[in-house]
Amino acid sequence: MKKKILFIEDERALQKTLGDYLKSEGYKVISAFDGENALKLALSEEPDLILLDLVIPKITGFEVLEKLKNDQKTKSIPVIVLTNLEQPSDIDRALALGATTYLVKANYSLEEVVEKIKSFI
Amino acid sequence: MDLINFLKDLNIINSCKRRRLSLWQCPQFIFLLMGLLIIFSLLLAYFLANRYISDPLIVNSLVFVLALVLMILNYLITNSFEKLAEVLKIKSDFISIVSHQLRTPLASLRWSFDALDKRLGPNLQNEIAEYLNLLKENVEKMNELVASLLIVSRIEEGRLPSLPEPFDLGQLLEKVISNFRIYAQAKEIKIDFLKENNLPPALADPRQIEQVMSNLLDNALKYSQERTLVQVRLIKFGKFLKCEVEDQGFGINRAEQKYLFNKFFRGESAFRAQTSGSGLGLFIAKSIVERNGGQMGFFSKQGAGSIFWFTLPTKIN
Numbered sequence: 273m274k275k276k277i278l279f280i281e282d283e284r285a286l287q288k289t290l291g292d293y294l295k296s297e298g299y300k301v302i303s304a305f306d307g308e309n310a311l312k313l314a315l316s317e318e319p320d321l322i323l324l325d326l327v328i329p330k331i332t333g334f335e336v337l338e339k340l341k342n343d344q345k346t347k348s349i350p351v352i353v354l355t356n357l358e359q360p361s362d363i364d365r366a367l368a369l370g371a372t373t374y375l376v377k378a379n380y381s382l383e384e385v386v387e388k389i390k391s392f393i
Numbered sequence: 394m395d396l397i398n399f400l401k402d403l404n405i406i407n408s409c410k411r412r413r414l415s416l417w418q419c420p421q422f423i424f425l426l427m428g429l430l431i432i433f434s435l436l437l438a439y440f441l442a443n444r445y446i447s448d449p450l451i452v453n454s455l456v457f458v459l460a461l462v463l464m465i466l467n468y469l470i471t472n473s474f475e476k477l478a479e480v481l482k483i484k485s486d487f488i489s490i491v492s493h494q495l496r497t498p499l500a501s502l503r504w505s506f507d508a509l510d511k512r513l514g515p516n517l518q519n520e521i522a523e524y525l526n527l528l529k530e531n532v533e534k535m536n537e538l539v540a541s542l543l544i545v546s547r548i549e550e551g552r553l554p555s556l557p558e559p560f561d562l563g564q565l566l567e568k569v570i571s572n573f574r575i576y577a578q579a580k581e582i583k584i585d586f587l588k589e590n591n592l593p594p595a596l597a598d599p600r601q602i603e604q605v606m607s608n609l610l611d612n613a614l615k616y617s618q619e620r621t622l623v624q625v626r627l628i629k630f631g632k633f634l635k636c637e638v639e640d641q642g643f644g645i646n647r648a649e650q651k652y653l654f655n656k657f658f659r660g661e662s663a664f665r666a667q668t669s670g671s672g673l674g675l676f677i678a679k680s681i682v683e684r685n686g687g688q689m690g691f692f693s694k695q696g697a698g699s700i701f702w703f704t705l706p707t708k709i710n
Contacts, residue, residue, distance in 0.1 A: 285501035289508040296511075356496040358543075360554060377500040378536060382507035 274300040275393055278319035280310040280336065281354070282328045286377070290323075293386055299393075307331025311339055314346050321393045324371075326355040326362065334365060341370035350392050354385070418473045427466045434459045489546040495539045502532045541673045544604075545656055548680045555598035555684050559708040562595040562602070562634055563588045563627055569606040570625060573614060581620045584610075588627035593707040595634050597685035602705065605681050608674040609638045609701050615670070616663060617642035617698075633687065633704040644695040653691070654679045678703070 277294055281287050282305045291301045302317050304310035306329040314322060322340065326333030333355065340346045350372040355362075358376045366374050372392055375385060409419035416422045438459065442452045506529045517525065547553040570584050577584050595602070613623045621641040628635050645653060649660035656676035663670065682689045686706040693699035 283497055283501060285505060286497075289501070289504040293508060293511065356493065356500065359552065378496045378503075378540070382504040382511070385504075 274298060275321070276300045276302060276317060276319040277389070277393070278302045278304060278310065278313055278317060278322045280304045280307070280323060280328060280333070281325045282306060283325075286325075289382060290385065293382055294389070297386060297390070305329070307333065307336045310336055314340055314349070315343070318345070319349060321389070322349055322351045323354050323389065324351050326353060326357050326366065334369065337366060337369045337371060352389060352392060417469065418476060420470055420473050420477070423466060423470045423473060427463065427470070430462065430466070434462075485546055485549050488542050489550075492539045492543040492546065495535070496543075499532060499536050499539060503529070503536065506532065538671055541671055541677060544677050545673055548677070548684075553601075553681075553684065555601055555681070557596050557598055557685065559594035559596055560599045562636065562705065563592060565599055565603055566606055566625060566627060566636065569603060569610060572607070573610050577614055577623070580614065580617070582614055582617055583622050585622065585624045586627075587624065589629055592627065592629055592634060595705045596708045597687070597705045598681075601681045601685065605678040605703060606636070606638075608678045609703075612674060612701070613638050613640040613642065613699075616640065629707075630704055632707060634707055635702060635704045637700055637702040639698065639700040641698040644697050644699055645691075645693040646695045650691075650693060654689075 275298075277299050279287060279291055279294070279301055281290075281303075287303050287305070291303060294301050302313055302319060304313050308330040310324075310328070311331065313319075324333050324337060328336070331339075333353070337351060337353070340349065340351060347370075351370065353366045353371045353374045354377055355374075356377050358379075363374050373388070375388060377385075380388070405419070405421045405425060406416070409416055409422055438452070438455050441455065446452055446455075506525065509525060510529075514522070544553065566588075567586060570586055573584065610623070610625070617623060617640045623641075624637075624639045626637045626639070628637075643663075645660055645663070649658075652658045653660065654675050655672075657672040658676075659670055659672040679689045682703045682705070687704040689701070689703040691699055691701045
C-alpha cells in the first residue's frame with residue numbers, strides 16, 4: 273500500500289516538480305491548491321503526511337494548521353511546513369501550532385527536501 | 394589627510410547631489426542657511442538698534458519678522474526630514490516585497506532544474522548538460538542575492554534577532570574554510586588557519602557568524618590573484634576573541650576605504666577585480682558582528698592586500 277502525502281501548495285511549478293519527484297519515490301501524492309480544499313482532502317483522504325505552504329488562497333496555512341491540529345481525525349498526521357516565510361516569529365508560530373518541522377523552500381534543493389520528507393514518513 | 398576629508402564632507406552641494414535631493418529639500422543646506430541667517434540677523438538687528446532705531450516697537454517688529462523667517466525655515470527642514478524618512482521606508486518596503494516575491498519563482502526554477510537533472514541527467518548530451526549547469530549556477534546566484542537583500546531589509550527594520558549561544562569559533566571557522574577549499578584550489582590560493590590554544594567559547598549566534606566568515610572569505614578569495622596566500626587567524630583579545638582574515642589581494646584605495654561598509658558600495662578596485670558583486674557582503678557582516686556584541690574593521694593597502702578583522706564576546710564575559 274502506497275503512503276499518501278497531501279501536498280498543499282498554490283504554485284503550479286512546485287506542485288509539479290516536488291509532486292512528480294515524490295511519485296517517482298513511490299508515494300501517492302494528493303494535490304491541494306488552496307486552504308479550503310486542503311481541509312476537505314485532509315478529512316476525506318486521511319493522508320500519512322501533509323506538506324503545507326503558509327501563503328495559500330482562501331484559508332491561510334496557519335489557519336489550516338490550527339484546524340488540522342484541533343480535529344481528532346487529523347491531529348496526529350505529521351505536518352511539514354514548506355514555505356518561503358522565514359521570520360523567526362512565523363517559525364515559532366507554526367511550531368507552536370503543532371507543525372512537525374519547518375522548511376524554507378529557497379534554502380533546499382529538491383533532493384534535500386525529499387530526503388527531509390522521507391525522514392518523517 | 395583627515396582635514397581634507399573633513400573639508401570634503403563640508404561640500405554641501407555635492408553631498409545633496411549624492412542624495413539626489415534639491416537644495417531646498419536638503420537638510421544640511423537648510424541648516425547652514427538658517428545658521429547664517431540667524432548670525433546675520435542678530436548682527437544686523439544689534440547694529441540697527443544701536444545706531445538708528447530708538448523706537449522699541451521697530452526693534453520688536455524686526456525680531457518678529459526674523460522669528461517668522463526662522464519658522465518658515467524650520468517648516469522646510471521638518472518637511473525635508475519627513476521626505477527623507479518616507480523615502481527610506483519606501484526603499485526598505487520595496488526591497489522586502491521584491492525579495493519575497495522573487496523567492497517563490499526562484500524556488501520553482503531551482504526545483505525545475507533539479508527535476509530535469511534527475512530525470513534526464515545521465516542521458517543529456519554534454520552541451521545541453523553544460524547549459525543546464527549554467528542556468529542552475531545563475532539561479533543559485535540570484536537566490537544568494539535575494540537572500541542578501543532580505544537580510545539587509547531585516548537589519549534596517551531591526552528584525553534580525555541574534556540568538557547568542559556558546560560555541561567553538563575555531564571549529565566554525567574550520568568548517569567555513571573547508572567549504573571554500575574547492576573555490577580556493579581553482580585559483581591555486583592556499584588558505585592557512587592559525588589559532589591560539591585553549592580559547593574560550595564565543596558567545597554569539599553561530600549561524601549568523603558563519604555568514605560573516607563566509608562573506609569575508611569569499612571577498613578574500615574573490616579579490617586575490619592566483620597563487621597567493623589567505624591566512625585566517627584566531628586569537629584571544631582581552632575578553633573577546635579576534636578573528637583576522639588576511640589576503641595578498643588587490644587592496645582598497647584610500648579614498649574608497651571610508652565607504653567600504655556602506656551597503657551597495659562597490660569600490661573601483663573591487664569592480665576592476667570582479668564585476669559581479671552586490672556590495673552588500675561587508676555591510677551585512679559588520680551589522681551582524683555589531684548586533685552580536687563585537688566590532689569589525691580592516692587595514693588595507695592598495696596593491697598589497699587587506700586584513701579584515703572582527704571580535705566577538707566570549708562566554709566568560
